[in-house]
Amino acid sequence: MIKETRLIMGMPIILIAPDKSVANENIEExxxxxxYVDKMYSPFIESSLVSRIRRGEVxxxxxxxxxxxxxxxxxxxxxxxxxxxxxxxxxxxxxSGIVKGWAIAExxxxxxxxxxxxxxxxxxxxxxxxxxxxxxxxxxxxxxPFDRHQNIKVVALKDSAVATSGTAIRGQxxxxxxxxxxxxxxxxxxxxxxxxxxxxxxxTAAFAMGAKGIYFIEQLDGxxxxxxxxxxxxxTTTGWQxxxxxx
Amino acid sequence: xxxxxAVAGFVIATFIIYSLHQRSEGSQALQKVSIxxxxxxxxxxxxxxxxxxxxxxxxxxDGSYTGKSSDAFYGYVQVRATISGGKxxxxxxxxYPHDRDNSVEINNSALPQLKQEAIQAxxxxxxxxxxxxxxxxxxxxxxADALTRAKV
Numbered sequence: 001m002i003k004e005t006r007l008i009m010g011m012p013i014i015l016i017a018p019d020k021s022v023a024n025e026n027i028e029e030x031x032x033x034x035x036y037v038d039k040m041y042s043p044f045i046e047s048s049l050v051s052r053i054r055r056g057e058v059x060x061x062x063x064x065x066x067x068x069x070x071x072x073x074x075x076x077x078x079x080x081x082x083x084x085x086x087x088x089x090x091x092x093x094x095x096s097g098i099v100k101g102w103a104i105a106e107x108x109x110x111x112x113x114x115x116x117x118x119x120x121x122x123x124x125x126x127x128x129x130x131x132x133x134x135x136x137x138x139x140x141x142x143x144x145p146f147d148r149h150q151n152i153k154v155v156a157l158k159d160s161a162v163a164t165s166g167t168a169i170r171g172q173x174x175x176x177x178x179x180x181x182x183x184x185x186x187x188x189x190x191x192x193x194x195x196x197x198x199x200x201x202x203x204t205a206a207f208a209m210g211a212k213g214i215y216f217i218e219q220l221d222g223x224x225x226x227x228x229x230x231x232x233x234x235x236t237t238t239g240w241q242x243x244x245x246x247x
Numbered sequence: 248x249x250x251x252x253a254v255a256g257f258v259i260a261t262f263i264i265y266s267l268h269q270r271s272e273g274s275q276a277l278q279k280v281s282i283x284x285x286x287x288x289x290x291x292x293x294x295x296x297x298x299x300x301x302x303x304x305x306x307x308x309d310g311s312y313t314g315k316s317s318d319a320f321y322g323y324v325q326v327r328a329t330i331s332g333g334k335x336x337x338x339x340x341x342x343y344p345h346d347r348d349n350s351v352e353i354n355n356s357a358l359p360q361l362k363q364e365a366i367q368a369x370x371x372x373x374x375x376x377x378x379x380x381x382x383x384x385x386x387x388x389x390x391a392d393a394l395t396r397a398k399v
Contacts, residue, residue: 144368152366
């Protein structure tokens, strides 16, 4: 089994390949892809495509096909979420909300060439293929946003994805314990569906919707979610429980 | 100029800490930031070019200060820091990735009652963990900026 973590795009990228059919060079190919994505789409890198578009140096006719694909997903997401997702933020071009999920999905295509079984994570968003080293569905913890060393749920996933949106800081530092008004707010929301692009974009949008987000996910076919609230309760969609690990 | 350098230094330092420890000790790095704010002394001398917000020697003037909007790679984060009695007393998130004012149409009457329960720690072995960590750095940047404005 190969398991490797690297810091790319300012976050840990974790790859697990349980099968012997996967060689170290296959893992390198995936990490190289993430490095490429960072160079192209990081708003922190002056020479990145995103920075060049922001400076007006690259116009739409020159966009590469993959960016067109990313923008098409963004456009669709804006429609699906009634405007809760937009690649323009205060006048700046910012497709990052889609890039992360897209990059994981592309990485899954690369690893998928070598094995049906894999785990790919970028900063807490995960796509799994097949089963883990023990032959079981991948056991995925949902992190407690109030205590990052704890998991509050464990879900068993096979050929599925989970993405969490929110911020760990909220639970620990933002909320005034005497201000009850804030306690109905959502600290984080985790969304499960078949692929990471959809899990990621819907988790981001649902989090932005606040308390309504979990109901938004409830209405979507093929999606389940678990929201962690500021009062340290969880709200789960009606089908979430089928993913909770029983092993 | 000194202020900018101090903030830049702080941002670079926190980014390095963040990058190195994000997975194992990310929350501790964040706590360092907030603990040091809480232990600052009430306002004393004026010190425009004093140390970075991460040190305990800085004094803050009472009031509310809005930090710059910081890019978290996955969106923008902006916070407002409130100082009372020379200490950081509250932080309000003003902006968060892809937050929009538009209302989403949800037909609540057609929805079932969703299951709500207290959070419980799970001890089972896991292969991986899903959690939100993306915006921590941008949060710190915006907070550092707000606190720079609050300095006396």
